[in-house]
Amino acid sequence: MSTDDPAGRASRMPPETTPPRTAPPLTMPPRTARLMDLTRAAFCDPYEIVDWPESVGDDAQCLPDRLISIVDTGAFDALDRAGRRRLSLFECANLFSVLLHGEKAYVAGLAARIHEPATASHAEYLHALIDEENKHMYLFSQFCTRYAGGVYPDHGFPFPADGPKEETDLVFYAQALLMEEMFDHLNRAVVGDPSIDSTVRRIHQIHIDDEARHISFGRAHLEDLVERLAQTAGAGRLLAIGAYLDRYMTVMLERLANPRVYQDAGLDDAYALRRQALASEGVRSLHAAATVRSRGFLTKLGLVGPEQAA
Numbered sequence: 001m002s003t004d005d006p007a008g009r010a011s012r013m014p015p016e017t018t019p020p021r022t023a024p025p026l027t028m029p030p031r032t033a034r035l036m037d038l039t040r041a042a043f044c045d046p047y048e049i050v051d052w053p054e055s056v057g058d059d060a061q062c063l064p065d066r067l068i069s070i071v072d073t074g075a076f077d078a079l080d081r082a083g084r085r086r087l088s089l090f091e092c093a094n095l096f097s098v099l100l101h102g103e104k105a106y107v108a109g110l111a112a113r114i115h116e117p118a119t120a121s122h123a124e125y126l127h128a129l130i131d132e133e134n135k136h137m138y139l140f141s142q143f144c145t146r147y148a149g150g151v152y153p154d155h156g157f158p159f160p161a162d163g164p165k166e167e168t169d170l171v172f173y174a175q176a177l178l179m180e181e182m183f184d185h186l187n188r189a190v191v192g193d194p195s196i197d198s199t200v201r202r203i204h205q206i207h208i209d210d211e212a213r214h215i216s217f218g219r220a221h222l223e224d225l226v227e228r229l230a231q232t233a234g235a236g237r238l239l240a241i242g243a244y245l246d247r248y249m250t251v252m253l254e255r256l257a258n259p260r261v262y263q264d265a266g267l268d269d270a271y272a273l274r275r276q277a278l279a280s281e282g283v284r285s286l287h288a289a290a291t292v293r294s295r296g297f298l299t300k301l302g303l304v305g306p307e308q309a310a
């Protein structure tokens with residue numbers, strides 16, 4: 001037994017006879033090196049990048065109507081302008097909270113994987129990506145804390161914990177990418193509406209700019225992982241993973257309909273309202289629009305069959 005570990009565990013130190021390394025230094029793949037250059041150029045101070053006003057949403061909504069979960073219900077029709085502005089503030093805080101908790105889990109999973117052999121050549125960029133996600137979480141939490149009474153609670157993030165490593169890694173990176181792509185759609189819907197509160201649009205724009213690089217990395221990395229897994233797993237296994245990912249997208253988007261938000265906005269029957277919202281055409285069409293790009297990519301990779309993509 002090793003004597004250098006006080007807990008008595010087997011030492012991970014190599015035996016003394018291990019020859020010195022002769023491998024050439026790792027080089028980043030060109031695409032990742034380009035992303036690293038872009039990341040350096042976009043480097044910012046998260047504590048200075050947003051001018052936080054005393055309040056938000058006094059004269060403007062914090063989300064466009066079509067992103068508000070109950071937009072297609074009678075409860076929304078009954079709200080006056082002030083009521084809609086108040087609801088949009090809490091819906092915005094919930095959107096940031098869902099994203100914050102998702103990024104928190106992503107960062108934890110990335111930190112566990114960084115410098116493994118499969119990601120060693122990307123490690124420098126992954127350090128930068130973790131830094132950027134941490135900045136996003138800071139901005140989201142600042143908004144929620146300053147204007148909405150705090151971050152909404154975490155409902156857990158369903159990253160897979162067991163199974164063959166090549167599959168759990170693939171699902172992990174796929175889930176992160178899908179989250180980034182779905183929320184990118186929502187970020188762009190906010191930024192594209194000039195009537196929305198300017199501080200809110202600023203936060204969404206910062207996120208869009210950084211996530212464009214993350215999505216570029218995520219797509220290329222997922223393609224590599226699927227190609228590798230396809231050498232040993234059959235088409236049925238890939239489709240089973242795709243079905244899991246499809247369900248995951250729905251779960252993430254359904255978190256945007258939060259009864260706590262309705263209660264904070266002073267609405268009655270919050271849980272019934274959530275059921276109505278999730279069954280409404282407005283929410284269904286938003287979910288379809290937020291996932292169409294990702295479904296196309298999963299289909300191209302063989303994770304979704306043509307009939308499921310329709």
Ligand SMILES: [Fe+2]
Pocket residue numbers: 103132133136207211
């Ligand atoms: Fe992010």
Ligand SMILES: [Fe+2]
Pocket residue numbers: 133180210211214
């Ligand atoms: Fe990201």
